[in-house]
Amino acid sequence: MKQKVVALLQQAVEELIEQSVLQSDWIPEISVERTRDAQHGDFASNLAMMLAKSAKTAPRQLAEAIIAALPDDVSVEKVEIAGPGFINFFVNPAAQHQIIADILRLGPSFGKSEVGAGKKVQVEFVSANPTGPLHVGHGRGAVYGSVVAELLRAVGYDVANEYYVNDAGRQMDILATSIWLRYLECCGQTIQFPSNGYRGGYVEDIARQFFDRVNQDFCFVAAEVFDGVPVDEPQGGDKEQHVDGLISKARELLGQERYTQIFQAGLTAILADIRDDLAEFGVDYQHWFFESLLVDDGSIEAALERLDKAGHLYKKEGATWFASSLLGDEKDRVVVRENGQSTYFASDIAYHMNKLDRGFERIINVWGSDHHGYVPRVRAAMTALGADADKLEVLLVQFAVLYRGAEKVPMSTRSGDFVTLRHLRDEVGVDAARFFYVLRKSDQHMDFDLKLATSQTNDNPVFYVQYAYARICSVLRQLEEKGLSRNRQQGLESLELLSTEHEVSLIGLLTQYPEVLERSALKYEPHHLVHFLRELANHFHTYYNAQQFLVDDVKLRDARINLIEAIQQCLSNGLGLLGVNSPESM
RNA sequence: GCGCCCGUAGCUCAGCUGGAUAGAGUGCGGCCCUCCGGAGGCCGAGGUCAGAGGUUCGAAUCCUCUCGGGCGCGCCA
Known part of the structure; x- marks a missing residue:
């Protein structure tokens, strides 16, 4: 109906151009809005006011001319001029009633459209590190991302949901080492657990299952494990150096093959948990994309080579830099460290190159808004790769603050006792959790009241x-x-x-x-x-x-x-x- | 310090590319089934749209500044 009103106005404008009342180069996009007040009819257009200045005619007078030029249409009951020069359309009740027949005929597909037909879009969301269970902070991104994808499908887009699995970084080594240390406890060793390790109970569960499977094959005495490792923070050392020392020790003592086994055991267990968790939350993916794939198949080198050929890379202080500051970023970014290791950002460049190669017309990334500073460098990378950075749409999601009534729910991730997404689902149910998460605009802070979400009253x-x-x-x-x-x-x-x-x-x-x-x-x-x-x-x-x-x-x-x-x-x-x-x- | 986001009713929030008298929910004060589910409905009070300038027919919306809050500024991911 709205389209019909626009079309009618369009015809009126053409008629007036023919009559030389208007000139063709003045015509703005014709805007028609739903009225807020039923007294103003069903639709209103500000067209006359937009054109008044260039036509050197009073808006109301111009509106009259436009109305006179409007073609007749059975579904329009009457047209009025109101206020400063609005043209108000009143739709014929019989035309309105038609919607009921449409709905009953279309059923579940009522409301869908084809505006996105034939366009491939990717929505990447959640993509939490597989180092632990999802917590409530991920919940909002999960619901938001899945609903955005579903909405885009409903208007015709060909949408692929994707989860990017960061299985190649240092955090994963910390996880693997944490599991190993818990495993050593199963072997009877007494371990001073690193302050920077993963302390959650799930790590112990994975370690115990691993122990049940491999027995003593991965055991070492604690003294040997900690020998030569820099001291931890509580002992006056540096927690990062301490945990890095332990990772090296794990690799050295276990050897590549056994280290990989532990690493994979952790990744597999946690990823399975995340998949189940999301599936139970009504969130499905077409693709799970592994960062390690980019490392293994040479994509990172290929991406960097492409940037280098285009002249976007340079060396400084032993590292390789991407000159992103020339493309809108605040400063240049390291892509290959002094020690020869590529950075997370390098993986991300390769990942986005991969997305582009897969032919998506639009690439949508749903990120926590604490990552907003990361957006310019990824856009810079897209441009440097020779793509249109506007293909990338980064949607930022603010964390929700949990309340139980007036009381704030503490959310510390340090100790590992954070509120998990699973816990939230158990407490409020999938329907309420999903509804609440999309109740507010996603880039706004929101208060999520658990008590309200579970209340069986009219305020819910x-x-x-x-x-x-x-x-x-x-x-x-x-x-x-x-x-x-x-x-x-x-x-x-x-x-x-x-x-x-x-x-x-x-x-x-x-x-x-x-x-x-x-x-x-x-x-x-x-x-x-x-x-x-x-x-x-x-x-x-x-x-x-x-x-x-x-x-x-x-x-x-x-x-x-x-x-x-x-x-x-x-x-x-x-x-x-x-x-x-x-x-x-x- | 620099950058991004935000500030609307007591509270939680909407407000479409600038449009007509700024709206919901909740809370507060009244009221409504002999009837299809009262987990509902109706009425009322409640506002300097943080503040000050500017742009124009018209500003909560766009621009500038001030105040207040959040986040980001690693060879981490």
């Missing part, structure tokens, strides 16, 4: 929306239990009977759903959809309290049943995109 927005759905299901059950007749076709032919204030506004809302969906998708802002669903639920509850659906008048009853079925479908479609269930009873 998840239950509020789900309840609207369940209520409709209940009415439909009543229809059957009471043995009332129901004729969908007759209902569709009687839609003009839906004329109360509540019905008109509900139908108006339903017509907005496809627009809301498209906007949420294209702007990567799921919260618009969430707000829409709350509003739809609210209007339904009001309607429910004001009017009886199962009335004696058969035609009216059929029409109303069609309306609430359309609402039911729309709620379920929207909740489905959010990964939230639509329960038939609660």
